[in-house]
Amino acid sequence: MSALDHLPILVVLIPLLTAVICPLFQNGRTAWKLALGAAWSSFAIACMLLHQVLNSGTVRYQLGGWEPPWGIEYRIDVLGGFVLLIVTSIAALVLSYARRSVEDEIRPGRISFFYAAFLLAFSGLAGITVTGDAFNLFVFLEISSLSSYALISAGRDRRSLNAAFQYLIMGSIGATFILIGIGFLYMMTGTLNMDDLAVRLPEVADTRTVRAGFAFLTVGFGLKLALFPLHLWLPNAYAYAPSVVTAFLAATATKVAVYALLRFLLGIFGVGFSLMSMPFDMILIGLGLAGILSASLVAVFQQNVKRMLAYSSVAQIGYIALGIGLASHTGISAAVMHLFNHALMKGALFMSLGAVAYRVGAMHISDFAGLGRRMPFTMAAIAIAGLSLIGIPGTAGFISKWFLVLGTLEQGWWPLAVLILLGSFLALIYVGRILEAAYFGTPKENSAVREAPLSMLIPIWILVIANVYFGLNTELTVGLATQATTDLFEALP
Amino acid sequence: MMAFLVITAIAAIRRTDLFAVTMLFGIYSFLTAVLFMDLDAVDVAFTEAAVGAGISTVLMLSTLRLTGRFESSRRRNPLLPLLVVTVTGSALVYGMLDAPPFGDPQAPVHQHVAPRYITESPDEIGVPNMVTSVLASYRGFDTLGETIVIFTAGLAVLLLLGMREGQNLRPSRLAIGDFLVLRVVVKVLVAFILLYALYVLLHGDYGAGGGFQSGVIFATGFVIYDLVFGEADVRRVLPPRWLARLAVAGILLYAGVGIFSMLAGRPFLDYSVLAHDPVHGQHIGILLIEIGVGVTVFAVILAIFYAFSGLRRPSQVA
Numbered sequence: 154m155s156a157l158d159h160l161p162i163l164v165v166l167i168p169l170l171t172a173v174i175c176p177l178f179q180n181g182r183t184a185w186k187l188a189l190g191a192a193w194s195s196f197a198i199a200c201m202l203l204h205q206v207l208n209s210g211t212v213r214y215q216l217g218g219w220e221p222p223w224g225i226e227y228r229i230d231v232l233g234g235f236v237l238l239i240v241t242s243i244a245a246l247v248l249s250y251a252r253r254s255v256e257d258e259i260r261p262g263r264i265s266f267f268y269a270a271f272l273l274a275f276s277g278l279a280g281i282t283v284t285g286d287a288f289n290l291f292v293f294l295e296i297s298s299l300s301s302y303a304l305i306s307a308g309r310d311r312r313s314l315n316a317a318f319q320y321l322i323m324g325s326i327g328a329t330f331i332l333i334g335i336g337f338l339y340m341m342t343g344t345l346n347m348d349d350l351a352v353r354l355p356e357v358a359d360t361r362t363v364r365a366g367f368a369f370l371t372v373g374f375g376l377k378l379a380l381f382p383l384h385l386w387l388p389n390a391y392a393y394a395p396s397v398v399t400a401f402l403a404a405t406a407t408k409v410a411v412y413a414l415l416r417f418l419l420g421i422f423g424v425g426f427s428l429m430s431m432p433f434d435m436i437l438i439g440l441g442l443a444g445i446l447s448a449s450l451v452a453v454f455q456q457n458v459k460r461m462l463a464y465s466s467v468a469q470i471g472y473i474a475l476g477i478g479l480a481s482h483t484g485i486s487a488a489v490m491h492l493f494n495h496a497l498m499k500g501a502l503f504m505s506l507g508a509v510a511y512r513v514g515a516m517h518i519s520d521f522a523g524l525g526r527r528m529p530f531t532m533a534a535i536a537i538a539g540l541s542l543i544g545i546p547g548t549a550g551f552i553s554k555w556f557l558v559l560g561t562l563e564q565g566w567w568p569l570a571v572l573i574l575l576g577s578f579l580a581l582i583y584v585g586r587i588l589e590a591a592y593f594g595t596p597k598e599n600s601a602v603r604e605a606p607l608s609m610l611i612p613i614w615i616l617v618i619a620n621v622y623f624g625l626n627t628e629l630t631v632g633l634a635t636q637a638t639t640d641l642f643e644a645l646p
Numbered sequence: 647m648m649a650f651l652v653i654t655a656i657a658a659i660r661r662t663d664l665f666a667v668t669m670l671f672g673i674y675s676f677l678t679a680v681l682f683m684d685l686d687a688v689d690v691a692f693t694e695a696a697v698g699a700g701i702s703t704v705l706m707l708s709t710l711r712l713t714g715r716f717e718s719s720r721r722r723n724p725l726l727p728l729l730v731v732t733v734t735g736s737a738l739v740y741g742m743l744d745a746p747p748f749g750d751p752q753a754p755v756h757q758h759v760a761p762r763y764i765t766e767s768p769d770e771i772g773v774p775n776m777v778t779s780v781l782a783s784y785r786g787f788d789t790l791g792e793t794i795v796i797f798t799a800g801l802a803v804l805l806l807l808g809m810r811e812g813q814n815l816r817p818s819r820l821a822i823g824d825f826l827v828l829r830v831v832v833k834v835l836v837a838f839i840l841l842y843a844l845y846v847l848l849h850g851d852y853g854a855g856g857g858f859q860s861g862v863i864f865a866t867g868f869v870i871y872d873l874v875f876g877e878a879d880v881r882r883v884l885p886p887r888w889l890a891r892l893a894v895a896g897i898l899l900y901a902g903v904g905i906f907s908m909l910a911g912r913p914f915l916d917y918s919v920l921a922h923d924p925v926h927g928q929h930i931g932i933l934l935i936e937i938g939v940g941v942t943v944f945a946v947i948l949a950i951f952y953a954f955s956g957l958r959r960p961s962q963v964a
Contacts, residue, residue, distance in 0.1 A: 159908055159913075159914070162908075162913075162914045166901070166904075166914070169794065169901075170897075170898070170901055173794070173797065173894050173897045173898065173901075174894060174898075176801065176804070176890055176894065177890065177891065177894055214913065215913050216786070216787040216913060216914055216915055217783060217784065217785075217786050217787060217913060217914070217915040217916050217917070218907075218912050218913045218915075218916030218918065219783070219784050222758070222759050223759055223762055223763070223784050224784050224785065225785055225787045225788060260808070262808055263804070263805055263808060266801055266804050266805040267805060269801055270798070270801055270802065270805055273794070273798050273801070280791070288785075288788060289787065289788055289791065292788050292791035292792060292795070293791060295791075295795050296791060296794055296795055296798055299795060299798045299799060299802060300798050300801070300802070302802065303798070303801065303802030303805045303806065304805075306802075306805075306806055307805055307806075330734075333738070337741050337745075339755065340745055340746070340753075340754070340755060341745070341754055342754050342758065343753075343754035343755045343756070343757055343758030343759055343760065344758050344759055345759075353754075353758070357754070360744035361740055361741060361743045361744040362741045362742070362743070362744045362745045363744075364741075365737050365738070365740050365741025366741060368737060369737065369741075
């Protein structure tokens with residue numbers, strides 16, 4: 154085997170082993186450099202993998218040299234490669250940005266532990282996207298969740314402990330449900346390999362055990378991806394976690410949970426079972442809508458900006474759920490597109506908030522007064538990413554919403570389209586509140602707030618420019634998302 | 647057995663004395679372990695006994711020393727959790743209705759993947775304990791993942807509590823250290839516990855056991871000594887910094903085996919390249935990775951224990 158054949162395992166193994174080595178270094182700066190190197194090499198590998206997948210189809214790798222279903226198989230298709238690209242690129246950018254923010258927010262003696270946990274969370278998420286084995290997915294889910302709990306609790310604010318504990322309880326229930334679901338499927342099919350499951354499930358699909366397994370899996374992943382009304386852990390966790398952690402998790406963790414749900418719903422159970430014979434499509438549409446409207450409404454009234462954007466994340470997940478619930482090619486493509494676009498905008502927004510936290514130290518909306526003049530570049534970034542969040546034409550956010558509206562109109566459900574636009578309108582209000590404070594509020598006197606350092610601004614602006622670029626040039630995102638969806642539909646009738 | 651389990655669980659919910667609750671949890675785990683035995687899952691039972699009834703009880707007790715013995719408030723509305731539990735329980739029962747009966751040889755579990763594990767593994771891997779073959783070789787990557795989960799748990803505790811270097815302490819006289827009988831018994835017992843742990847590690851190929859259980863038992867030996875004789879001695883033998891290195895070394899040993907197979911031109915964790923004869927290579931690979939797992943599990947558990955017992959000191963000095 155040549156080095157190229159090992160890429161699927163290397164993309165996970167490099168950050169994983171770097172994470173293990175990190176705690177050995179007392180010096181936080183060294184740990185940061187290691188983490189940075191690992192994340193960028195993973196990103197490079199992810200690009201190569203996606204290239205391989207697009208050129209020569211699904212990439213497979215047999216761990217331990219045992220062929221599936223006896224051994225564990227890594228399997229990357231277009232969807233997996235696409236999500237892997239999201240995770241690795243955000244990790245690389247967030248880590249490039251992280252140094253100063255982490256030195257500011259984490260206790261000095263624990264910085265190398267922090268980076269180790271960060272890399273573990275990252276490799277856990279990457280592992281979920283590349284694996285082709287249901288139980289292996291659970292193992293990596295555990296790695297990523299455990300380290301996320303630790304990362305959130307590392308926040309400066311004491312309330313972060315409570316938030317992490319809440320997340321830990323909800324997350325563990327979710328993980329247990331997923332495990333039970335996988336157990337039920339194994340009981341009925343005798344296999345854990347995803348492709349093999351997909352082949353063997355239809356035979357036994359009409360049993361109570363499989364239906365119960367389906368229910369456990371969807372509720373479990375629903376908890377993990379913060380689907381309304383299972384989102385209660387998310388606002389506090391995002392609001393009180395260290396800035397770097399919020400930026401990374403908001404942009405990746407829920408996306409990977411959505412990916413895993415898609416993998417099970419469409420890749421294993423198949424559209425016919427999940428969305429047609431089970432009434433799950435209607436449930437998803439209903440919950441998605443409820444999530445969009447209620448969370449956006451709550452976001453409008455938030456005083457803490459980080460919390461406001463956390464609620465906005467719940468709303469954005471609503472759009473994704475809605476897209477999946479449409480059960481059509483356009484709808485699911487829109488959901489997949491929104492995974493990428495939402496990662497771009499929320500990454501940029503939460504990183505900008507981190508820059509504000511670094512210079513100002515507080516997150517109340519009144520603290521933003523006058524920042525438009527003090528931190529012009531950071532605020533401009535918030536403005537552009539905010540426009541993308543609303544879905545203004547010319548930004549990435551517009552593209553996914555456009556496809557979502559198309560999807561609803563395709564089915565003739567125009568009231569849904571109206572409600573989606575209402576959600577955008579609510580986003581306009583809450584983003585408007587931040588910008589109003591920043592550009593028209595009177596700054597507090599004698600504050601010596603300066604623009605954020607370049608090491609933070611550059612990664613933020615890369616994401617901001619990506620928001621605009623993918624709003625104008627839709628070839629890559631739309632092309633990948635539609636191909637990924639086509640593959641999902643074609644794999645199974 | 648199930649009835650006992652239910653009674654214990656209800657008792658654990660009703661009590662406010664956390665010490666009693668901890669003990670009930672221990673009993674609960676032990677009952678579960680017996681149930682697993684009953685289902686012929688010896689390896690699982692062993693793990694449950696060592697982890698659930700053994701070390702987690704000790705860790706909970708050492709937490710209790712920090713927090714106090716009684717629950718502070720119980721003003722919670724139990725309706726929602728009760729509803730969730732009921733729904734979950736009924737979903738589980740509903741799911742079991744169509745499941746193949748226990749022990750049915752025609753069940754899909756026994757028809758698809760398992761036959762190869764049973765018939766081929768002695769020839770392919772050469773290890774009599776099939777559970778070990780599956781865990782360590784066929785699904786060896788999952789086991790590496792699980793070991794990293796343990797590592798993550800240790801890391802999480804360190805990230806929260808920080809790592810305290812051994813401040814050269816004199817042996818402290820803790821409450822339970824004053825009983826002569828206890829001191830003598832523990833002193834004798836510790837040697838046997840450690841020896842047994844090594845046996846479990848090396849015997850995993852043949853009978854129940856393996857790196858996981860062995861690491862837990864090894865750590866238990868240290869914890870018992872620590873509890874009775876104070877931690878200064880234990881810390882002198884194994885300073886926290888070394889524990890961190892051990893935990894890392896365990897995983898690196900495991901992953902190193904995998905990387906070696908990659909360098910030899912085979913997939914990650916393919917042990918057959920470790921010797922000229924593939925079956926012999928499997929044997930060496932399994933032994934090496936079991937040692938890796940054991941070392942990491944041991945170091946992480948002891949590190950967690952140190953982190954908790956290190957917290958206690960400032961308040962006691964004051």
